[in-house]
Amino acid sequence: MADNAYLSVKGITKRFGGIVAVEQVSFEINKGEVVSIIGPNGAGKTTVFNMLTGVYQVDEGTVVFNGEEIQNKKPKHIVMAGMSRTFQNIRLFQDMRVIENVLIGAHIKTSYSFLDSTFRTARYRKEEDEKVLQAIELLKSVGLEHRKDDYASNLPYGDQRKLEIARAIATGAGLLLLDEPAAGMNPKESEELMLFIRSLKQKGYTVLLIEHDMSVVMNISDRIYVIDHGKPIAQGLPVEIANNERVIEAYLGGVHKDAEDK
Amino acid sequence: MTNTKMEKHSFLYQFESFISKNQKLLLILLAAVLCLLPKGVNNQYFLTVIVKMAVYAMFGLGLNILTGYTGLVSLGHAGFVAIGAYTASLCAVKLGLSFFPSMLLGMVAAGLVGILLGLPTLRLTGTYLSIVTLGFGEIIKMIAMNWSPVTNGTLGVKNIPKPAVFGMKLTIANHGLYYLVMIILVVCTVFCLVLVKSKTGRALQAIKGDELASVMMGINITYYKILAFVLSACICAAAGALYATLIGYVDPNTFNFDVSTLILSIVILGGMGTIRGMFLGAAILIALPEVSRFLMVYRFVLYGVILVVMMRFRPQGILGWKSQLPYKLSRQVMERLKMAETEEAGDNG
Numbered sequence: 001m002a003d004n005a006y007l008s009v010k011g012i013t014k015r016f017g018g019i020v021a022v023e024q025v026s027f028e029i030n031k032g033e034v035v036s037i038i039g040p041n042g043a044g045k046t047t048v049f050n051m052l053t054g055v056y057q058v059d060e061g062t063v064v065f066n067g068e069e070i071q072n073k074k075p076k077h078i079v080m081a082g083m084s085r086t087f088q089n090i091r092l093f094q095d096m097r098v099i100e101n102v103l104i105g106a107h108i109k110t111s112y113s114f115l116d117s118t119f120r121t122a123r124y125r126k127e128e129d130e131k132v133l134q135a136i137e138l139l140k141s142v143g144l145e146h147r148k149d150d151y152a153s154n155l156p157y158g159d160q161r162k163l164e165i166a167r168a169i170a171t172g173a174g175l176l177l178l179d180e181p182a183a184g185m186n187p188k189e190s191e192e193l194m195l196f197i198r199s200l201k202q203k204g205y206t207v208l209l210i211e212h213d214m215s216v217v218m219n220i221s222d223r224i225y226v227i228d229h230g231k232p233i234a235q236g237l238p239v240e241i242a243n244n245e246r247v248i249e250a251y252l253g254g255v256h257k258d259a260e261d262k
Numbered sequence: 263m264t265n266t267k268m269e270k271h272s273f274l275y276q277f278e279s280f281i282s283k284n285q286k287l288l289l290i291l292l293a294a295v296l297c298l299l300p301k302g303v304n305n306q307y308f309l310t311v312i313v314k315m316a317v318y319a320m321f322g323l324g325l326n327i328l329t330g331y332t333g334l335v336s337l338g339h340a341g342f343v344a345i346g347a348y349t350a351s352l353c354a355v356k357l358g359l360s361f362f363p364s365m366l367l368g369m370v371a372a373g374l375v376g377i378l379l380g381l382p383t384l385r386l387t388g389t390y391l392s393i394v395t396l397g398f399g400e401i402i403k404m405i406a407m408n409w410s411p412v413t414n415g416t417l418g419v420k421n422i423p424k425p426a427v428f429g430m431k432l433t434i435a436n437h438g439l440y441y442l443v444m445i446i447l448v449v450c451t452v453f454c455l456v457l458v459k460s461k462t463g464r465a466l467q468a469i470k471g472d473e474l475a476s477v478m479m480g481i482n483i484t485y486y487k488i489l490a491f492v493l494s495a496c497i498c499a500a501a502g503a504l505y506a507t508l509i510g511y512v513d514p515n516t517f518n519f520d521v522s523t524l525i526l527s528i529v530i531l532g533g534m535g536t537i538r539g540m541f542l543g544a545a546i547l548i549a550l551p552e553v554s555r556f557l558m559v560y561r562f563v564l565y566g567v568i569l570v571v572m573m574r575f576r577p578q579g580i581l582g583w584k585s586q587l588p589y590k591l592s593r594q595v596m597e598r599l600k601m602a603e604t605e606e607a608g609d610n611g
Contacts, residue, residue, distance in 0.1 A: 053478060079480035087478075093471035096464075099589050103461075104468045108480035110461045114489075117460030118453065124460070129594045136599065149588040171480060 005064075006031040006206055007052075007083075007175060012061035012071070014047055014230075021047045022230045024061070029175070029208055034201050036209040036221040038241075040250055044230040045210045046088060049177050053085050054078045065175070080108055084173035086164040088180045088210075094153040098144060098163055101152050102135040105170030135170065141203075142166045142196070158189045162196065175206045182213040190216050218242060226250065275586045282587060296444055300437040309434050310508075315541075315548045316447045317505045322528040322540035323450050324497030329526070330535035331463065332490040333470030334383075335392045338399025339498055339525050344406060344517035345372040346499025347506035351419045352412065354507075361425030365503040369496040376495030380488035387473075399522050406514040418513025422506050434508075443504055450497055454537050457493070466490055467535075498525075531572055533582025542581055 005028040014022040022044040029035045037045050050056040052063060054075035063071040070078050084105075093101050103110075110131055116124040139145045142162050147155060152163060161181050168176050178197070182190040194216050197207060201220075211217045217224065217238070224241045226234040228250040234241060241247055281288065300309055325339050346368035353364035379398055383391050406413045413419070424431045425442055432438025457463045465486045468476040477483055506512045524547060532543025550568070554561040576582070591599075 055474070055477070075477045076480040076482055079478065085478055087475065091472050091475040093468050093475065095471055095584070096467060097589050100464060100467075104464050104476070104479055104481070107461055107465060107468075112461070114460075114462055117462060118456060120456060125592065125594075128460075129592055129598075132591060132595050133598055151584060167479070 005029060006033075006066060007208070008064045009048075009052070010062045010064075012048070012051055012063065013059050014044075014051055014056055015059050020230055022051065022227075025225075025227060025230070025232050026061075027225045027232075027235070029206055031174075031206055032201065032204060033222045034197065034207045034209060034220050036211055036217045036224045037227065038211065038214075038217055038224060039227040043227050045227065046179060047230075048227075049085060049179055049210065052078075052177065053083065076108065079171050079173070082172065082174045083177065084168035084171040084175075085177035086161070086168055086179055086181060088183060090157075090160050090164055092152040092160055092164055092167070094151070096152060097148070098139065098150050098152055098155065099132070099135050099148040101163055101167050102138055102170045103131060105167035106131050106135065107171075109170075109172050138166055138170055142169075158185060158192065161185075161193065165196075165200075169205070174204075175208065176200065177208045177210075179210050180212060181209070182211055182216045185213075194220055272586065274583055278585060278587050300440050306434055309437070309440055311548065311552055313434065313440055313443050313508055314505075315544045316443045317501050317508065318525070318528060318548050319541050319544035320447055320450050320501035320504070321498055321525045322532060322544050323454050323537065324494045324501065325525050325529050326534070326537070326540055327454065327457070327466070327497070328490050328494040329529055331458065331466040331470060332487065334487065334490065335388075335526070336395040336494075336522075337392045337519075337526065338395035338397070338402075338522050339494075340517040340519065340521035341395075341399040341402035342372045342376065342495040342498040343502035343505065343521065343525075344402050344512075344514075345375055345495075346502030347512050347517065348406060348413060348419070349499070350503035351422045351506045351512055354423050355419055355421065361423075361503075361507065365500055368503045369499045372495040372499030372502075373492045376491040377488055379495075380491035383491075384484055384487055396519075396522075399517075399519060403514050403518060406517075413514075416514060418511060418516070419506075420511050422510050422512070424507055424510075439508060443508070446500065446504060450500070451537060453497075458537070462486070462489070470535075527569060530579060531569065533579025536579070536581055536583075539579050539581040543579070546580075 007029045009028070010026050011024045012022060012026070013020065013024055025044075025048060027035070027037070037048065039045055047056065051058045051071075054073055054077070058071040061071065062069055065078075065081055065083055068081060070081055093104060096104070110127060112121075112124045112127045136145060136148060139148050142165065144159060144162055144166065147159060152160065155163060165176065165178065165181070181197075182193055185193060190213055197209070197220050200207060209217070209221065221238055224236065224238055225232060226241060226244070226247050233246050233250060234244045236244070299312070303309070321339065321343060324342070325336060328334050328336055346365075349371045350361070350364040350368035353359040353367050354361065359367075379395070383394050386394060407416055424433050424439065426432065427438070430438065432442050434440060465476070465481045468479065468481060469483060469486060473483060509516070528540060528543035528547055531546060532539025532541070547565075550565060551561055554564055557564060572580070
């Protein structure tokens with residue numbers, strides 16, 4: 001299993017000075033799966049994302065993605081390898097249009113040179129047209145086509161989340177890292193988001209999800225990994241995790257232990 | 263949806279769609295006015311002011327690439343202007359080169375210095391970056407003042423020749439210099455318009471919008487920030503070379519801190535991150551001291567008041583609006599979309 005996993009993370013560790021933020025975390029994702037990482041606030045989930053995407057250095061351990069070791073590679077290299085992410089607090093290019101946000105996502109797939117665009121060569125026009133059409137197609141597939149001319153800041157919250165995912169898809173990524181996509185959503189919106197993530201899975205995308213909304217996590221994950229205080233504490237199918245004592249303990253603050261002591 | 267409809271009735275939308283519908287006609291009109299202007303008003307003083315506006319609009323366009331699009335505020339752009347002006351003037355005076363090669367050398371020199379300034383400032387943002395550029399402007403001024411064997415020190419460079427085309431000297435009197443400056447201004451403007459619409463322009467704006475998100479999209483921040491510095495420096499240097507030949511004389515004080523702030527004021531007043539704004543900004547800030555001569559020393563107060571009022575009531579700049587028109591698609595894209603639509607309709611029917 002280890003050899004043909006799409007993403008295989010082994011014992012990655014991150015220290016900030018004396019503090020160990022993430023310690024010996026390992027997990028695997030196969031192509032086409034939706035896998036979630038859950039854990040209480042400050043457990044180190046986003047730090048894991050930052051290590052995977054090259055924002056932070058990985059102090060120990062390896063990350064093998066699509067058969068290639070990518071730990072400590074430049075973010076650009078990792079994006080080009082096919083991994084792209086969204087952010088916990090939405091980070092769109094607010095002053096730019098919806099379609100422009102997607103076109104920026106397609107930046108690394110756009111190969112014309114500076115001179116091509118300066119002199120408006122045939123190559124520039126052909127590729128730019130192609131990318132614009134692809135962007136419109138992508139927006140259509142996420143249901144944002146009617147919003148393509150709007151500025152990103154004018155979109156409602158749920159649509160901004162969708163646009164962020166569309167932008168990540170535009171990079172050509174096969175693996176999408178979604179950092180708390182349901183944060184701040186009302187039940188109806190998270191229901192929609194769930195359907196949306198399912199549709200991504202059907203289209204063949206692999207999704208690694210960090211999420212707090214348990215109804216979302218339990219409903220769409222194929223497998224779940226739990227970390228607490230930077231350490232892995234459990235892994236398994238949603239049903240197993242829901243009934244795992246250590247997980248309940250981590251979330252409810254050690255009620256069990258206290259009860260036992262007495 | 264109602265939102266979009268409301269916007270369609272807005273003055274801005276009406277205005278913008280009028281402009282874009284009559285774009286060709288308006289451009290021809292503008293070209294005609296620019297061509298006939300010197301014939302119509304055969305007044306040297308007036309033409310000199312117009313040419314000065316055009317040169318400052320170019321300074322604005324240059325700084326706008328860095329400040330308006332990439333979000334890096336420079337307080338030392340007079341430094342790049344000085345490098346362009348000095349290099350071009352010295353090449354013309356000491357080496358006897360003609361204007362165009364001199365100007366190109368000025369641009370190359372400024373571009374190289376742009377790389378040098380860009381590299382250490384990559385890790386700096388906001389105020390810290392601005393302070394470094396402020397220092398850069400002062401250093402360039404100091405070099406011009408103290409590197410006497412080359413720059414002739416505080417005495418400056420005198421008798422800078424006018425550009426010549428086929429043996430004809432281009433001056434304000436024979437309108438040649440006016441046309442030359444206008445042509446170069448048009449080239450710069452077209453360059454900027456094209457830049458903004460390309461992946462490079464989008465990358466620069468992405469960096470301004472959110473640096474981390476840009477990195478995560480695979481944009482090479484280092485490369486694009488330095489590119490912004492270089493392009494900005496080159497445009498300012500070209501304009502600097504024109505400025506030197508227009509005035510005929512440069513000394514270290516021609517390019518002091520006041521010039522840097524004036525360029526920045528043009529960008530902010532006109533509208534950061536717009537190209538149209540640079541022309542209005544330059545026109546207002548260059549015309550202001552001329553039309554308000556009767557106020558004597560108080561005219562600088564007026565200048566200050568205008569900037570303060572601006573910041574209070576229209577911080578995005580006079581022409582700093584975001585376009586309300588739909589994103590402009592090329593004709594090929596429109597056709598393809600229409601084809602896809604009819605196909606779909608056919609399938610459904």
